[in-house]
Amino acid sequence: MADLTATDTQWIGVGTLDDIPPLGARVVRTPDGDIALFRTAGDQVFALRDRCPHKGGPLSQGIVYDHKVACPLHNWAIDLESGVAVAPDEGCAGRHPVRVEGREIYLSLAVLAAAAD
Amino acid sequence: MRKKLVLVGNGMAGVRTLEELLKLAPEAYDITVFGAEPHGNYNRILLSPVLAGEKRLDEIMLNDEAWYTANGITLYKGKTVTEIDRARRRVIADDGTTASYDRLLLATGSLPIVLPIPGHDLPGVVTFREIRDVDRMLEVALTHRHAVVIGGGLLGLEAANGLMKQGMEVTVVHLMETLMERQLDVPAANMLRRSLEEKGLRFVMPAQTEAILGNGRVSAVRLADGTEIDADLVVMAVGIRPNIHLARSTGIYCERGIVVNDTLQTYDPRIYALGECVQHRNTTYGLVAPLFEQGKVCANHLAGLGYWRYEGSKTSTKLKVTGIDLFSAGDFIGDDSTEEIYFKDIAGGVYKKLALRDDRITGAVLYGDTADGSWYFQLMREGADISDLREHLLFGQRHLGDAGHGDINHAVVMTDDQEVCGCNGVCKGDIIKAITSKGLFTLEEVRAHTKASSSCGSCTGLVEQILAHTLGGEYSAPGVKPLCKCTDFTHDQVRKAIREHQLQSLAAVMHFLEWKSPDGCPACRPALNFYLLVAWPGEYHDEGQSRYINERVHANIQKDGSYSVVPRVFGGITNPAQLRALADVAERFQVPEVKFTGGSRIDLLGVKKEQLPAIWADLAAAGFVSGHAYGKAVRTVKCCVGSDWCRFGTQDSTTMAIAIEKMTWGSWTPHKFKMGVSGCPRNCAEATIKDLGVVAVESGWEIHVGGNGGVKVRATDLLCHVTTMDEVLEYTGAFLQLYREEARYLERTAPWLERVGISYLKERLVADAAGRRAYYERFRASQVFAQQDPWGERGCQGVDRHEFIPLKVLA
Ligand code: SRM
Ligand SMILES: Cc1cc2nc3c(=O)[nH]c(=O)nc-3n(C[C@H](O)[C@H](O)[C@H](O)COP(=O)(O)OP(=O)(O)OC[C@H]3O[C@@H](n4cnc5c(N)ncnc54)[C@H](O)[C@@H]3O)c2cc1C
Ligand code: SF4
Ligand code: FES
Numbered sequence: 001m002a003d004l005t006a007t008d009t010q011w012i013g014v015g016t017l018d019d020i021p022p023l024g025a026r027v028v029r030t031p032d033g034d035i036a037l038f039r040t041a042g043d044q045v046f047a048l049r050d051r052c053p054h055k056g057g058p059l060s061q062g063i064v065y066d067h068k069v070a071c072p073l074h075n076w077a078i079d080l081e082s083g084v085a086v087a088p089d090e091g092c093a094g095r096h097p098v099r100v101e102g103r104e105i106y107l108s109l110a111v112l113a114a115a116a117d
Numbered sequence: 118m119r120k121k122l123v124l125v126g127n128g129m130a131g132v133r134t135l136e137e138l139l140k141l142a143p144e145a146y147d148i149t150v151f152g153a154e155p156h157g158n159y160n161r162i163l164l165s166p167v168l169a170g171e172k173r174l175d176e177i178m179l180n181d182e183a184w185y186t187a188n189g190i191t192l193y194k195g196k197t198v199t200e201i202d203r204a205r206r207r208v209i210a211d212d213g214t215t216a217s218y219d220r221l222l223l224a225t226g227s228l229p230i231v232l233p234i235p236g237h238d239l240p241g242v243v244t245f246r247e248i249r250d251v252d253r254m255l256e257v258a259l260t261h262r263h264a265v266v267i268g269g270g271l272l273g274l275e276a277a278n279g280l281m282k283q284g285m286e287v288t289v290v291h292l293m294e295t296l297m298e299r300q301l302d303v304p305a306a307n308m309l310r311r312s313l314e315e316k317g318l319r320f321v322m323p324a325q326t327e328a329i330l331g332n333g334r335v336s337a338v339r340l341a342d343g344t345e346i347d348a349d350l351v352v353m354a355v356g357i358r359p360n361i362h363l364a365r366s367t368g369i370y371c372e373r374g375i376v377v378n379d380t381l382q383t384y385d386p387r388i389y390a391l392g393e394c395v396q397h398r399n400t401t402y403g404l405v406a407p408l409f410e411q412g413k414v415c416a417n418h419l420a421g422l423g424y425w426r427y428e429g430s431k432t433s434t435k436l437k438v439t440g441i442d443l444f445s446a447g448d449f450i451g452d453d454s455t456e457e458i459y460f461k462d463i464a465g466g467v468y469k470k471l472a473l474r475d476d477r478i479t480g481a482v483l484y485g486d487t488a489d490g491s492w493y494f495q496l497m498r499e500g501a502d503i504s505d506l507r508e509h510l511l512f513g514q515r516h517l518g519d520a521g522h523g524d525i526n527h528a529v530v531m532t533d534d535q536e537v538c539g540c541n542g543v544c545k546g547d548i549i550k551a552i553t554s555k556g557l558f559t560l561e562e563v564r565a566h567t568k569a570s571s572s573c574g575s576c577t578g579l580v581e582q583i584l585a586h587t588l589g590g591e592y593s594a595p596g597v598k599p600l601c602k603c604t605d606f607t608h609d610q611v612r613k614a615i616r617e618h619q620l621q622s623l624a625a626v627m628h629f630l631e632w633k634s635p636d637g638c639p640a641c642r643p644a645l646n647f648y649l650l651v652a653w654p655g656e657y658h659d660e661g662q663s664r665y666i667n668e669r670v671h672a673n674i675q676k677d678g679s680y681s682v683v684p685r686v687f688g689g690i691t692n693p694a695q696l697r698a699l700a701d702v703a704e705r706f707q708v709p710e711v712k713f714t715g716g717s718r719i720d721l722l723g724v725k726k727e728q729l730p731a732i733w734a735d736l737a738a739a740g741f742v743s744g745h746a747y748g749k750a751v752r753t754v755k756c757c758v759g760s761d762w763c764r765f766g767t768q769d770s771t772t773m774a775i776a777i778e779k780m781t782w783g784s785w786t787p788h789k790f791k792m793g794v795s796g797c798p799r800n801c802a803e804a805t806i807k808d809l810g811v812v813a814v815e816s817g818w819e820i821h822v823g824g825n826g827g828v829k830v831r832a833t834d835l836l837c838h839v840t841t842m843d844e845v846l847e848y849t850g851a852f853l854q855l856y857r858e859e860a861r862y863l864e865r866t867a868p869w870l871e872r873v874g875i876s877y878l879k880e881r882l883v884a885d886a887a888g889r890r891a892y893y894e895r896f897r898a899s900q901v902f903a904q905q906d907p908w909g910e911r912g913c914q915g916v917d918r919h920e921f922i923p924l925k926v927l928a
Contacts, residue, residue, distance in 0.1 A: 014925045023636060023662040026924035037924060041636045058678040061666040063639040070639040072666040072674055109927075 011099060011106035017043060018103060025060040025069070028107060035096055036060035037105065038069060038080050045105055046080040047098045053078070053091025083112075119147050122419065123208055123218040125198045125363065127152025129161055129572075130392030130408040131224030132180055137416030139188055145420060148190045149216045151208065154247055155195040157181045161246075162405060162540075162573045165437050168251050168279030179571075191216075201367040203385060220419060223364055223375060223383070223390040227357040227403070232267070236329030242351045245276045254350065258283035261349030265289075265338045267326050269296040271436060273354035277318055278438045280350070288346050290338065291322035292355075300434045300445035304461060305468050305484040312441060312466070321346065359394045359401055374401045379426040381415040391415050398429050405540045405572050407432060433494050433539055435487070435575045442483070444490035447497050448472060449480030460511045469511055476504045489513040491536050528582035533876045537579050540572035545583060546876045552587045553877070560584065587872065601640040603632050608644065608861040615652050623649070623660055637663075644862035647749070650785055651857050654899035661917065667747035670920050671907045672729055675722065680729060682708075682721040683746035684736050684908075685782060688756050688774035688794075689717045698739035706732055716753040716791065718744055730921050733912030742782070742906040749863070751853070752791045754778040755803065759796030759813065768813030770796035773842060777811070777849055783903040784896075786857055788865040792849075805833045808866040809852055811845055814838075818845050822852055822878065823870030831867040834875040837883045851882050851892035854899075858892075 020026045020039040027050055028035045034050035036059050046067075050060045057073030067080045077086040083095040097108040122138075124131045127150050135148060152158075156178075163177040185192040196210040207217035229244035231237055243253050258264075258280060266277040269291030277287045295306035296313075310320060325341040329351055337345045359374035370376050370384040374396030377383055381391045391411040393403055402408060407430035414427040433446035451457060451472040459470035467485035471478055471493065478497040483490055492514045496503060503510060514530050531537070533546030551557055551566045563580055564571045570580045599605045606614070611630065620626045623645050627637060637645070642663035649657045661669045672680035686695065699719055703711050709723035724732060733743075745752060754777050757763065759770030774794040781792075793804035794811045804810025806824040810833050813819075817840035821833035836852070839845060855878070860869040870878065882889045910916040 012927065019919065019924055021662055021919065024919075026919060029923045029926040031928070034923075055676070056678075058674075061670075061674060061678075063642065063665065064662065065636050065638050065642070066634060073676065075639065 010110075011108055014105050014107045016103045016105060017045070017100065019105075020045070023064045025062070025064060027058075027060045030109065032109075034058070034060070035107065035109075036069075037098065037107070038064050040064065040067060040080070043100070045098050045100050047096040047107055048078065048080065048083050049094040049096075051093060052076060053085055053093055054089065059093060120145065120219040121217060122146035122148045122220045122222065123216050124148065124150045124222045124224060125208060126224035126226055126392065126394070127154065127156075127158055127192070127194065128224060128226050128392065129158070129179075129405055130226070130412055131222060132158040133409055134222065134224070134391065134412040134415050134419075135188075135190070136180075137412055138419050141416055141422065142420035143188075146220070148188075149218075150185070150190055150192050151196050151198045151210055151214075151216075152192070152194045153197040154249070156248060157185070157192075157194070159248065160572060162437075164245070164248070164251050165275035165279060166574075168254060168276065169282040169439070170279075171282075171439065174248065198363060201363065201369075201388075203367055203388075206387070219387070221388045222415070222419070223388065223394060224392040225360040225363060225394045227393040228360045229353065230356045230358050231353055232326065232355060234326060234328050236331060236335065237353075239329055239331045239335045240333070241331065241335035241349060242329055242353065244353050245272050246357075254280060254352065255283065257350040258285050262286055263288075263347040264350040264352065265346055265348040266352045266354060267291075267338070268352075268354035268356070269293070269320070269322060270354065270356070271297060271300065271434065273352070274313065275437055276352045276354055278313070278316070280352070281317055285350070286319070287317075288319040288321055288348075290324050290326055290340065290346070291320065292325055294323050296320075296322075297436075297445075300482075301443070301484075302449055302470060302482050304459075305443070305445075305470070305482045308463065308466065308468055308484050309436075309441065309443060313438075316440070357393065357403060359396065361394055364390065364394070372396055379414075379428060380418045380423075381411055381427060382418075389415055389419065397427065400429060402430065402432065404432050404434065406430060406542060409541055409572075431494075431498050433481075433490065435490075435539075435573065437573060437575060442485055442487040444481065444483040444487040446490070446494050447478070447480030449482045451479065455479060458507075458511060471510065473503070476502050476507075478503060486513075491539065492531070494539070495535050528579050529586055529871060531579075533874050537583065538567075538569035538572070538576045541568040543567050543569040546874060548580060548583050549587050549874045549877070552584060553873070557584075587874075600644060601638055603627075603634040603637050603641050604630060606630055611645070612648050612652075615648055621649065621653055621656060622658075623663060639665075643668075643749075647785060647787065647862050651899070654902050661920075668749070670726070670729065670917075671743055671747060671911065672724070673747040677723075679723045679725055681746070682724050682729070682732060682736075683714060683718050683744040684741040685744040685753075685778070686718050686741075687778045687782075688754055688771055690756075690771055690775060695739065695741075698736070698741070702732055702735050702739075705735070714746070716746070717755050718746070718753055720746070727921055727923075730912045730915075730918075733908035735912075737906070737909040737912050741908075743908040745782070749786055749788050750790070751778075751781045751784045751786060752789050754781075754792040754794060755807070756794040757796050757801035759794075763796055765799060766796035766813070767815050768796060768818065770794045770802070770811075770813055773811060773813075773818070773845060774802075776842060776846060780846055780850065780900070781853060783905070784853060784857070784900060785903065786853065787860040787862050787869075790853065790856070790866065806830060807833065808856075809833075809849055811849075816840065818842075820845065820848050820852075823866045823875070825865055825867035827865075829867070834870065836875070836878060847889065847893045848882065850896040851889045852878070854892040854896035855881060857896075857899075 014028050025036050025038045036048050036050040038046045050058050052071040054076050057071040059069050061072040062069040068077045076089045083093040085091045095112040099106040158180040160177040160179050166172040198208045199211050200209040207215050209215050229246045243250050264280045264285040264287045266273045266289045269289050277289050281287045327341045328339045330337040335351050338348050339345050361371045361375050364375045365371045375390040377390050377395045377397050381389050383390050392408050411427050414425045417425040436443040449472045455472050455474045461468050470482045472480040477500050481493040531545045535545050537545050557563050570577045600608050646663040667673050708721045712720045714720045754774045756770045756774030760766030790808045792809045793802040793807040795802040795804045796813050804812050805821050806826045810821040811818050819838050820836045822836045824833035825831040
């Protein structure tokens, strides 16, 4: 979230926190495919491409816990902050910048590189 | 004043009888025991492992002196009773001690036979019966090299093996052509001889011992053909003879043994006798299982209850030589009227033979693979007709089709009424019951409570398997297997806490039980959600985010992210209007594929998520509700056409199936729950591989439970037979509720049943009518909340709209 500034990103308002259930997810549909927005128990919001690095499962349909989501198809765990699959699995779902102001959620379509870790 | 009971013979049969008596009537007698040996009561059977160095003496004590004191029993050990004064009702021991009796119990055991050949009384010649004998043998083994064992029967071979283990060179001299001729047929005896030879024993047979040579102590054995064999120790193990000396000298009627009737009374009704010293219905016994059975009956009569009879026993034998598996029972030689089936793999070291008469097992010899011994023994004792099993009989119980779940081991496939411990007559069901009702965790506890594996010990492995299987993850080192890595508590502990502490939300459970992760994980959240739902059917507010996607959106996710829709068609009975409605929906929404499912329903495949509410609204308008094909929930009730149409049908299976599905649909269960109803035993609805299957018969309905298709096929067990539809519904609801309340999340009925045992289910649901009705009532009460169609709510009332529409669509 913090690693982008308003100058290199166009922020798009997509809704409010109340539109996503706690420990839930919603999808933003774009011409380049779906983006999944996850809400954690602590009201943080993360955005990942809605395609599991394993076989393309829709991550938005998974169970959200802590800062992770379990893919609904074969139960891989994907880290929400980095988009990286939790070891021993390998792979990365593309990340998008998100900002929450008050209860409003803003999304950027810029794709972030895989977090170094 | 209490009556006086005197026991002569402080051995296995006598003391077991006292134990049984103390259970029945602890206050009935003042008890006095005389024992010629200077010990408490020990496990004579285990003298063999003691000799072989596999057990220590203190490990084979059964009743130490503290036990006698604690039970108020006067023990005179090291005192031999030499006289019974029947007129004055008292016994007199060799040192003059006397004791008077109202009831006298003789359990004097037997005496080893000593061949009356020259030299039989030389130092260094011993028998194998008491601790004293073992001490002597061990002493000689320390300093001498050569041992000769006379007798190639069970005792002789165990002695020879033990001495060899102590480092001696052992020769077995046997009179007959083959070893253990009373227990083994020729091929098995030859295999046994070969493997004992490989272990290092030497055999000279057939051969007759003529004399024992020695000057001051034994030095050799001479055979009838003149051969001499060096010997520093000679063990005579040529048989036993009932010890009737005392009884006979007082004029109690004896033949080979002390003659007793079915209540174990001698001809003097105040005097009871049992154990190896008696002769009952013309038979004497030399193994503990029958003696323990006698003990039960005898105690029952001494306690004044008087309703049991001893009617004789069938016995089976095992050899306690580590590394050799051998089982023998009944009459395995047979005659003109018997047939034999056998399996012989000499190289693989396996031989099995069964003798049959009129499709019933009369005897069995197993060598190398004895796992099925107890099964054959049971079939034999029950006189079961084996014609149906015949083809597979020799391959054992595991090959009968029902392969069982999880770790496949022998204990799993045994039925509850099958005997595990032959010595003490303990069945699998007894052990499971003790484990579950008394909360046992260790082998020692099971031994203490059931006596299983406490005598010859050869069933120890089986008992451990049963323990492991009954306790599931709770057996072995850490003791308990936690629900998931977020907690140290087990499924059962969590459930208990939910009920006892009135926890009504996931957050409350996690807080109360100090969950280690902030919001659980995909393993525990669905489990907790289910447990809460069952515990508080009316109050609990289902937490959708803790359900797997299929259950959260009430459709099955497919590999491309689309969904499938399977509407409920009760009993599989449909009609043109329903089919037309389905066809219309399929066309209107351009459903890519329509298919009949394996559960005989209709599946609309490839539906987009956003389309789901609209499809459901249309289906609801046509009268359909959700089929729950996506849930850990009641699935379909499959049925056949039944007596309405079928020329073989005995009952109306379709009406029954519809009634069951109407009653049960919508219920959430630990794992999916499938049912079937067949109109006759031809069973076209495959009811016997369902979680609950109903099979119609002329006289009513059979209810079968715990079946499973899927990964591991398991056929059901029969729960009971009933006559009316109301009864079928009551049993079905009760079974479902018991499963919902007690099985662990994601445990299907098949593994659950194998964990708790069919007898447990029968106890709760069949024997206990009030209990059954209570389960049924609770099931019906929870259905009031469960039977709200999730599709209708979402299709027509806009429930959970956010699940089905994007947050935003960007152009
Ligand atoms: C649709 C269907 C196949 C078909 O096209 O015929 C089906 C489809 C699936 N089965 Fe099945 N099973 C279907 C009948 C069966 C049957 C036959 C039956 O119901 O009579 C069995 C064996 C009988 C049994 O369960 O005892 C069966 C044994 C399984 C198993 C193994 C269960 C087990 O205990 O070993 C699984 C895996 C699981 O549940 O963990 C499974 C799981 C699945 C899943 C849910 C796999 C998944 O997670 O995606 C499939 C869902 C596909 C979908 O979206 O519809 N399915 N499945 C059948 C739907 C039945 C219905 O009308 O409700
Ligand atoms: C080495 C060995 C291995 C065996 N292995 C097996 C096996 O694997 N499986 C199996 O089922 N069975 C086995 N048996 C047989 C089993 O031990 C006996 O069947 C059982 O012990 C008989 O019990 P009992 O009470 O009749 O006699 P005992 O256990 O012999 O008890 C009789 C007691 O009475 C005492 N006594 C006798 N006369 C008097 C008297 N006048 N006054 C006071 N006391 C007296 C004796 O000293 C003795 O202690 C084995 C036996 C031996 C010796
Ligand atoms: S058998 Fe069942 S789980 Fe396997 S592919 Fe077919 S439908 Fe899917
Ligand atoms: S597609 Fe996500 S785990 Fe397989």
